[in-house]
Amino acid sequence: MEENFSQAIEKTKSIFHINEFTKYFTFENILKIAISVVSVIIFYIVYRLIKKFIRKKATTKLEKNTAVLVNKAISYIFYVLIGMYILGLFGINLKAIWGAAGVAGLAIGFAAQTSVSNFISGLFVLGEKSMKIGDTISVSGTSGTVESVGLLSVKIKTLDNQLVRIPNSSIINSVLTNYSSYKTTRQTFEIHISYEADLQKAMQKIKEIALRCPAVLHSPEPQVFYDSLIGSAKLKLIVWLKNEDLIKVKNDILTGIVKELRQENIKIT
Template identity: 50%
Template sequence: MEGVEEKVVESVAEVAVQTKTMLHLDELMAYLTWGNLMKVVVAFISVLVFYVVYRIIKHIIKKQAAPRVEKHTYMLINKFVSYMFYVIIVMYILSLFGINLKAIWGAAGVAGLAIGFAAQTSVSNLISGVFVLSEKAMKIGDFIQVGDVFGTVDSVGLLSVRVHTLDNQMVRIPNSSVINSNLVNFNHYDIRRFVFDMPISYDSNMEKALEVANSIPGKCPVVLQNPVPCVYFDGFGDAINIKIAVWFNCSDLINAKNQMYAAIVNTCREQGIEIPYTHYDVKILNK
């Protein structure tokens, strides 16, 4: 009896599986109608047409916009066009098959609201990114400082700014930090100024020292003579301090420092101007 019952159960299970398979096949065959097939063909042709138009628009943007706008702005325009193409394609295909887009937009709105509350930091960075891009305070290739981070800008996006530091490390700076901190762009202008210290001894002739200091910028090829270098006394301390403010091209920062410091030391030695430094006298007492 037990063997008979097992066979009956197996037979019922096989019939159930076969019935379920037949139902799926019937559903599939019901879907594969000439009307739906035509919709697929129309969708394929439409996507192909949209793609051709999309490539033409991208080509126009590359030829017309790329030479006229900043590199990061061009990249954002390019991404925006790509995202719009994908959205239009998806929406068109869904509408072609009779899917209610209003329900999808409603669900997307609710989901977007929930995601917005859950990702307030990202939303803040997104809004800050709009201000960063609109202000045009930096561009790709600029050397900037945000907080304690120094680096060359690699990309400016809607969420963050990516830079690589002088030791070639990538640092991602959130746009909210850029907006809420002091941004220093060392390459925003073509030229910049740097002030060098030239301490002299109290025994030095101040008029001669000032004359010597005025001659130093002219000995440095990378230092610009327009704007004119500025030399002035800047108070007393362990030494009499002279400031030498010079202008140079932003790309010549390292050369300007090397040439100026070398010229200060060499010129002072030649002219007998003493540069004081801290030194100690050590006396050994015999007991």
């Protein structure tokens, strides 16, 4: 009976490969696992403290998008170092892994030349500091507010609330207009006046309308001048304003011009 029971146990072990499985639970391997767990916990605590310190410094010294990339880079470096440390504890040949990674990386590099181009372009975009999160930009006919600046692309939110991803290589190779680089901007208005009207009076009234607009800056002072005399007298009004006041200034000046010139019997053509 006992012999049959022993045979049954041995048969069960052979079916489930218990003997092969339990041979890995040696004191040495268990100690390595324990050391690895404790080491990872310690490294993680140190990593969190370092990341918190760098994040605090980065937010005060760097732009927002650069600070985000720095945090990501720190995280990637931590995960790579932890992985290498654990593999080293179990005697895995890291040189062989790096060699295989090098060959694989070379193959991937040839297959992903566009991504490499965008990555290199992303370094130039970050280095130039031509934009930051929150800026209003225009690239290749696409305009919007910058949502994120990454190493491969820039994401912007358009005026009609659409998310557009622009590859960094396109930004480097295109004309980029950043409307938020400076706090003030210049706006030009064209007004066509009939020759039958008092043109001098029209110029005076248009300038008064601009000066009365609270969002128009008085330094530099608004300027009104004749631009051409073909078909009708074309006048131009140039005003300076803060970027955020653009829509308000347009509404105030255009409605003011139509209302007051009509009252003065000055015909707009």
